[in-house]
Amino acid sequence: MDQQQSVSKSNASVEDVRVEKANLYLKLNELKAENARFLTITALDIGNDLEIIYHFERGSHVVNLITRSRKGDPIPSITSFFGAAFIAENEVQDLFNAKFVGLNVNFGGKMLKIEAATETTLLKPAVGEAPTITRFFGRCRDECPAMVNIPKYIRQIAAGDPEGAYNTVAERAPIPAILGRVCVAPCQQGCRQERRENNIQIRLLKRYAADSMSSLRREIERSEPTGKRVAVVGGGPSGITVAYYLGMLGHEVTVFEKARRCGGAMLWGIPKYRLPKDVLQEEISARFDEAGVSLETGVEIKNLDTLFKDGFDAVYVSIGAMKPNRMMVEGEGSPKVLDSMDFLTSVNANNETPDLGDEVIVVGGGNAAIDAARVSKRLGVRDVTVYYRRTETEMPAVLDEIHEAMREGVSFDFLAQPVKIISGERLTLSFQCMIPGEPDSSGRRRPVPLEGAILLREADTLIAAIGNGVEIPPGFGLEVDRRGRLIVDENYATSRKGVWAGGDNVTGPRFVIEAIRDGRKAASDMDKYLGGRGLPEPALDMDELVQKPTNEEKDLDTAKVLVRELDVYYRIKNFEEVELGLNEEEALREAGRCWRCDWNE
Amino acid sequence: MSKQLVEKEFTVFPFGPQHPVLPEPLQLRFTVDEERIVDVVPNIGYVHRGIERACELNDYRRNIFLCERICGICNFMHAMTYCESIEMITDAEVPERARYLRTVWAELQRLQSHLLWLGLFADGIGFESLFMQIWRDREIVLELNERTAGHRIHLSTCAIGGTRKDMDHELISRYSSSMEELRNRIDAIAPVFYKDKAVQKKTVGKGILPKSRAVALGAAGPTIRGSGIPQDLRTLSYEAYRELDFEPIVHDGEDAYSRALVRFDEVYQSIDLINRALDQMPKGPILQKNTVFPSGVAINRVEQPRGEVVYYVQGNGTIHLERCRVRTPTLANIPALLEMLMGYEVPDIPTIVLSIDPCMSCTERITYVKGGK
Numbered sequence: 001m002d003q004q005q006s007v008s009k010s011n012a013s014v015e016d017v018r019v020e021k022a023n024l025y026l027k028l029n030e031l032k033a034e035n036a037r038f039l040t041i042t043a044l045d046i047g048n049d050l051e052i053i054y055h056f057e058r059g060s061h062v063v064n065l066i067t068r069s070r071k072g073d074p075i076p077s078i079t080s081f082f083g084a085a086f087i088a089e090n091e092v093q094d095l096f097n098a099k100f101v102g103l104n105v106n107f108g109g110k111m112l113k114i115e116a117a118t119e120t121t122l123l124k125p126a127v128g129e130a131p132t133i134t135r136f137f138g139r140c141r142d143e144c145p146a147m148v149n150i151p152k153y154i155r156q157i158a159a160g161d162p163e164g165a166y167n168t169v170a171e172r173a174p175i176p177a178i179l180g181r182v183c184v185a186p187c188q189q190g191c192r193q194e195r196r197e198n199n200i201q202i203r204l205l206k207r208y209a210a211d212s213m214s215s216l217r218r219e220i221e222r223s224e225p226t227g228k229r230v231a232v233v234g235g236g237p238s239g240i241t242v243a244y245y246l247g248m249l250g251h252e253v254t255v256f257e258k259a260r261r262c263g264g265a266m267l268w269g270i271p272k273y274r275l276p277k278d279v280l281q282e283e284i285s286a287r288f289d290e291a292g293v294s295l296e297t298g299v300e301i302k303n304l305d306t307l308f309k310d311g312f313d314a315v316y317v318s319i320g321a322m323k324p325n326r327m328m329v330e331g332e333g334s335p336k337v338l339d340s341m342d343f344l345t346s347v348n349a350n351n352e353t354p355d356l357g358d359e360v361i362v363v364g365g366g367n368a369a370i371d372a373a374r375v376s377k378r379l380g381v382r383d384v385t386v387y388y389r390r391t392e393t394e395m396p397a398v399l400d401e402i403h404e405a406m407r408e409g410v411s412f413d414f415l416a417q418p419v420k421i422i423s424g425e426r427l428t429l430s431f432q433c434m435i436p437g438e439p440d441s442s443g444r445r446r447p448v449p450l451e452g453a454i455l456l457r458e459a460d461t462l463i464a465a466i467g468n469g470v471e472i473p474p475g476f477g478l479e480v481d482r483r484g485r486l487i488v489d490e491n492y493a494t495s496r497k498g499v500w501a502g503g504d505n506v507t508g509p510r511f512v513i514e515a516i517r518d519g520r521k522a523a524s525d526m527d528k529y530l531g532g533r534g535l536p537e538p539a540l541d542m543d544e545l546v547q548k549p550t551n552e553e554k555d556l557d558t559a560k561v562l563v564r565e566l567d568v569y570y571r572i573k574n575f576e577e578v579e580l581g582l583n584e585e586e587a588l589r590e591a592g593r594c595w596r597c598d599w600n601e
Numbered sequence: 602m603s604k605q606l607v608e609k610e611f612t613v614f615p616f617g618p619q620h621p622v623l624p625e626p627l628q629l630r631f632t633v634d635e636e637r638i639v640d641v642v643p644n645i646g647y648v649h650r651g652i653e654r655a656c657e658l659n660d661y662r663r664n665i666f667l668c669e670r671i672c673g674i675c676n677f678m679h680a681m682t683y684c685e686s687i688e689m690i691t692d693a694e695v696p697e698r699a700r701y702l703r704t705v706w707a708e709l710q711r712l713q714s715h716l717l718w719l720g721l722f723a724d725g726i727g728f729e730s731l732f733m734q735i736w737r738d739r740e741i742v743l744e745l746n747e748r749t750a751g752h753r754i755h756l757s758t759c760a761i762g763g764t765r766k767d768m769d770h771e772l773i774s775r776y777s778s779s780m781e782e783l784r785n786r787i788d789a790i791a792p793v794f795y796k797d798k799a800v801q802k803k804t805v806g807k808g809i810l811p812k813s814r815a816v817a818l819g820a821a822g823p824t825i826r827g828s829g830i831p832q833d834l835r836t837l838s839y840e841a842y843r844e845l846d847f848e849p850i851v852h853d854g855e856d857a858y859s860r861a862l863v864r865f866d867e868v869y870q871s872i873d874l875i876n877r878a879l880d881q882m883p884k885g886p887i888l889q890k891n892t893v894f895p896s897g898v899a900i901n902r903v904e905q906p907r908g909e910v911v912y913y914v915q916g917n918g919t920i921h922l923e924r925c926r927v928r929t930p931t932l933a934n935i936p937a938l939l940e941m942l943m944g945y946e947v948p949d950i951p952t953i954v955l956s957i958d959p960c961m962s963c964t965e966r967i968t969y970v971k972g973g974k
Contacts, residue, residue, distance in 0.1 A: 035816055037816050039909075039911050040928035044924055055900065082819065085819075
């Protein structure tokens with residue numbers, strides 16, 4: 001054996017020799033004479049035949065002896081030439097059900113200690129069956145509070161069926177067009193591609209599906225009328241959800257709304273540049289039309305007894321969190337100190353343009369503060385500054401919104417809390433500077449006053465955006481906790497029989513998608529109470545056929561589509577929608593990037 | 602092997618699959634004439650994991666991690682062999698620096714594998730203190746592994762078209778100083794292996810594998826080199842071995858002692874190879890990304906601590922492989938082991954069985970059944 005000869009490891013040093021089964025021994029004799037060393041046997045299953053490849057080492061070359069045998073035909077054993085082959089031959093015998101003749105030490109198909117080794121593998125049935133397929137919800141769907149079937153509607157969009165996608169969303173969240181614009185999209189945080197900051201932009205895909213609908217009013221059938229009557233107090237997102245699902249189940253639903261239009265916090269709280277009000281109204285009235293919901297606006301319910309007296313069988317309370325928190329600061333009563341809720345309502349819902357002067361200070365760190373600052377900027381205010389008592393990282397507002405506000409020219413100042421307001425021709429504000437202290441119950445560091453550090457600022461208007469509390473009219477006769485929020489059980493039933501509650505008046509101010517989750521769960525329980533069977537729970541869809549992600553490799557690796565936006569200089573002059581959504585080509589590409597984590601073989 | 606044994610009364614007793622000497626399940630069914638072994642039948646297949654089948658279901662790029670798990674001890678070599686096979690099929694170029702890095706890590710694995718085995722062997726012949734000392738020295742290598750990859754055993758640094766990780770100056774100097782320390786420690790125990798009478802009494806002349814039979818039985822690795830045959834795939838000059846002046850280590854005692862000495866000398870050799878590779882390592886990129894799906898057949902062989910591993914990889918131009926067959930060195934050495942045992946006495950069994958360095962779990966990664974087509 002010439003071992004010193006240096007051969008590059010390429011296919012050139014491998015010699016393939018094809019032999020008939022009858023001539024196998026001749027060739028083996030040659031190899032034996034050349035002092036070849038047996039390596040192993042590889043068997044391949046090719047239709048009706050088995051391809052048996054004997055690997056030998058001769059010199060430093062590999063010699064492959066390739067022969068074929070019909071399945072079931074006996075194969076001559078080579079153990080009489082190369083005794084070491086008996087393990088490899090037994091292996092082939094066990095695994096491919098081949099028959100070797102003259103095999104010395106024949107384990108008879110029992111070398112591998114697995115019961116019925118030739119019938120099953122650890123992975124999948126060997127004979128005649130398709131691979132088992134496992135389905136998951138997908139991490140995006142797990143993250144979604146309303147458990148919308150996100151993987152399915154992404155696939156529907158990729159397959160060019162945006163209407164189907166819209167219906168898929170509406171199965172669990174009735175307002176896709178609105179959610180496509182305002183949802184905080186926890187699903188996108190769950191996306192596995194988030195780790196390389198390349199997540200699927202699920203919210204924009206939802207918006208694309210809604211925008212592709214010729215009309216948001218769909219032709220769908222309601223269930224047979226049940227004759228039961230349901231009152232929904234408050235027409236916010238969770239009220240709309242309850243009204244729609246119960247209406248579709250055949251109940252007669254009436255929504256009582258205090259304001260002139262439905263929408264709740266989505267109407268007054270979310271500025272027009274994020275959610276155009278015509279989209280909001282079109283989608284809500286489309287849902288109410290489909291479900292046969294009657295709407296009474298301008299009606300304030302003070303007592304639930306009157307509703308039961310009027311013949312309603314069940315009541316859903318979703319009056320939201322509408323009591324502004326006070327700053328508890330001297331001089332707060334000045335007319336130049338506005339509350340963010342009043343301010344946003346006057347601009348967003350009532351189309352007013354209040355005069356704010358040249359300099360506006362916003363106090364607070366939530367989404368309402370950012371909205372108030374961005375709206376002020378659009379009303380022509382020169383300088384807008386947001387003061388927050390903690391630091392940037394602890395701001396509860398959505399990070400993207402903060403960045404957009406910065407791009408639009410809103411300034412921020414952190415670790416400052418107002419302590420005194422002096423009204424004059426302009427407002428003079430004194431701020432106490434803070435430093436971060438020990439962590440509190442929410443895990444954020446509690447700001448502590450920095451002794452003697454006082455900041456003086458002048459402004460024309462101050463907007464307080466320090467959150468809203470819940471105030472339930474005492475006439476409702478419902479149990480509340482110490483912060484005034486309604487107490488409900490896991491099905492959102494309140495302490496009073498026949499009354500359910502959900503949304504902000506249970507959780508405090510939260511996101512739209514969470515209000516929808518509350519509403520759907522409550523609607524399911526209310527239907528059971530009214531004699532129905534409830535709404536379906538999220539279930540794994542085993543029938544849907546998913547294509548293996550094989551040929552779309554190119555799509556799976558591409559970067560995310562950047563959404564087109566209005567130019568900053570243009571957008572701060574008006575209230576037009578900032579995000580322009582995806583067009584068809586972009587949406588198909590974005591949907592094609594999905595890794596289909598809900599599918600597994 | 603099984604012969605007609607009728608005239609005399611023999612005892613048949615099983616050795617394994619659970620036995621203090623065997624870390625992994627292998628059963629040898631001995632037929633003994635009083636104390637003398639007259640027949641032995643191996644019984645394997647206790648630890649199937651179906652990896653060959655799983656390799657076909659996986660994305661071929663994720664198979665790297667699967668192949669790494671065929672064997673814990675030589676995990677990097679498995680990944681390297683697999684990656685090389687794919688590179689051979691797709692005609693991919695591997696950057697120069699990556700070839701050196703692979704060589705360094707492959708030799709590092711050989712070091713820790715040989716030290717592990719030398720310890721087990723010492724334990725097998727009843728030399729507890731030697732066992733503990735060698736395993737303590739092995740910690741140096743494991744610590745390097747941890748510094749390189751964050752794991753003590755699994756490196757996971759190989760990728761198709763190069764390597765996943767690089768070494769900076771600090772790590773390279775750490776490698777050099779650790780190699781120096783390891784050499785000093787090994788120097789201290791060298792006299793035990795070369796001069797100690799107790800070690801020699803237990804091993805010299807046990808488990809003879811004649812030079813004439815070694816090739817016919819298909820033995821591999823230190824087992825065949827212990828019988829005087831310079832069979833070592835590193836002479837094929839893969840990766841960076843061409844530039845490192847590699848000469849296989851051969852001992853011609855044909856017995857368990859020779860096989861132990863081959864491994865012991867290879868510890869020194871690996872230290873030298875690592876040092877040389879670190880000195881000569883060029884600068885440059887470490888990974889050339891491969892975007893072609895493999896289509897074709899590759900047969901690839903790499904010298905592992907226990908001998909040659911053979912990969913037969915067949916790709917069909919998709920993301921899944923058509924077939925991925927692995928033959929690990931222990932499987933090749935079992936027929937030789939049976940021949941070695943013949944004629945020796947029962948107390949010699951542990952020494953002889955250990956002398957091939959059996960690693961059953963990698964041997965039995967198999968279970969391949971294809972159906973439905």
